[in-house]
Amino acid sequence: MKIPKMIFIGVIENKRDRITFNLIKEILNRSSYKKYHQNKKGNMVVFNKDNNHIALIDIKPSLINDVVELGIEFNILVHTFLNEEDYKNKYLKELCKDVEYIMLNCDEEQWISLLDEKSKGIVITYGFSNKATINPSSYNIHEYIEMNLCLQRDIVPIEGDIIEPFEFPVILSSKDKTDIYPGLAAISCSLVLGNNISENNSPYFLDGKK
Template sequence: MEFKSIFFIGIIEENEMRSIFNLSEELFLLSNYKIIYKNKTHDVMGVTNGNIVFVIFDFIRDNIKKLNFSNFYFDIVIHSLSNSNDNLLCNDVFKSCKICILNSDDENWIQFIKGLDNPIVITYGFNSKSTLTISSHNINQQIEANLYLQREITPLSGERLEPFEFSLVALSNDKEHIYPILAASALNLLLGDGILSKKPYAIVKLKAISWE
């Protein structure tokens, strides 16, 4: 992808917990990005590392049909896709995106990218074919997980990332939160200068699963 100074990211969430958005925000901060804008409803945020600006829009899946996206362009789309039946709608909304981060455990994920203009696809999930998967996890009072980048990716900046394993701890005991963790982690790896791809790899501790 050509060099750009600003990227627009669209996240499609399952519900108003906004888990992917909140975890992404925390990972941006841990990666020494600065928040330069955030609206009062916690669904639009601007962050920067001093060179690149990311503007992130967080959408609740059931509300997308109420919004007007005419003449708006997203560079990156993150879709939870769990039990999704709205792929045609989302395909129309995000048809110009260049990078898709998708849950490949959802049987409909292929439908989402049909008709898109040859996007780069990064998948996450428990299955063995995902770009980013979880190799092991333990859930008690918190989620302790080892995540595995199974296929190399070319980030927006920095060197190509070869397959490697890293560890995360999140303050949740809900197994369903593993998917938002994977999605937010995939975005952080895509940055190229994110906390998850910095050596030496250390255990990253997260807390922002949802807004109370």
Template sequence: MVIDGIEIKGIAWDSQKVLPGYVYIHLKKDGSENEAMEEAIKKGAAMIFIEVEKELPKSAVPVKRIVDGKKILIELCNKFYHDPLENMKIIGVVGEYGTVITGQLIHHLLREEGKEAVMFDTRDFAKAKMPGSGLWLWGEILASLGDRMGQDIHYMIINLSLASLQDCSLYGMEFDIIVHTVLAENYGDQEKMAVNNLLENLSAKGIVIFNVDDKGCIGLLESLKNRLVITYGFCPRATLTASSIDTALALHFTCCIQRGITDRNGLEIEPMEFPVCISNLGKQEVGDVLAAIAVGLVYGVPAERMMDIFQDIQGLTKKAKYESR
């Protein structure tokens, strides 16, 4: 990538990670810009973008003043890593509870069906205590995808907490499916704004898979009346529901598809019932499994195939403390 005649060899938004020939993008507004610029230049930065209003000190390398650092970061990452999101189906799993298991099940279903997929969790950035983790989330994802060029990845699952939605930009992210699990108990105006921001990034033909058991968020359905919605949960009117639940040796239940679903290939899936068996999960994860089944059906994974995949599945990560119900 060349900017103003200068060859760029990489992108960094942490001055400590700058290497020779990199462009450094300073996103913080905490008065640390002079120190960060000095460090980036010492490490060999070829160019610096900085989001600051005050006069900048003279620099040995070109410095560009910018208004929206997040937008510039995503645009440069997309260009440098050759638009890794192009033609990729992005699945957002949003909630404070249920996203870990749901995301893993979706990832497993797609990969076992031969659909190459990757998964990210916004909490991984927070646990790593990355400064401004939410702000830099998409840059990290794009960089990771860029490193996997040639792997022919067609699906990306992103587990999104409400905190990350409030702290990060969704530039360049067009979601094919948004899965709603369980949102915060105190679902206030800030949380509503964050979720609405996410829904605005749903593609024109995107689908929302909605948990009707999350009573605090039923009002969201009103804003989705012009969208394709697949509901799931224990509510008898849900598109996907469960019956005959048994957890004696493993999680057993009957998945009931109560209304027809059209998959991404245009095939109509008629109402049906089929048995599900998964080890190491309990009744509280039934909703997570139903959400994953809905995604599998949309992407053309037959019910019979999902039955086999679930029965053989191993290695699911148990919910972390922040996800305990």
């Protein structure tokens, strides 16, 4: 599949530290993408590689209505944590409706409410559930979070060959177990972009505070 000239990635999360957004930025920087533009608020960053652009947009729940009104057609939408009130927003499902790929935290109680029965997008779930597309097969928390992540089903990326199931080690610079979710989300996004991080046998280190 030929990569589009511009890929729009939206990250929906309510964590104050915006760790999922920061992890995806970190992964893009390490994947030979160069920061092309960043707005003053820092919630939209455009990356460039070989004349292809990726626009990464941080979508706080308070911005969902505005983003829908802008009519951005997202190629990838990443969902992490939302509050109960956020799920009541009628614009939220509208935002998720026509994306090409949607990454969903399937440990969130209301995650399935984000899916539209008419949507033709590819759903990639992540979490501790053994039914998730990608989950941690094991983890330890000491100075860092050390985990083995397991891709349980094929992923057809936007660009490149099909990524088949595999298991690989990841180290996340955090002691907070809930930060495993942003780690899973960011790596899922990276795989959809065609970055097969399993090609390197050494642990994949993520900071998330940059």
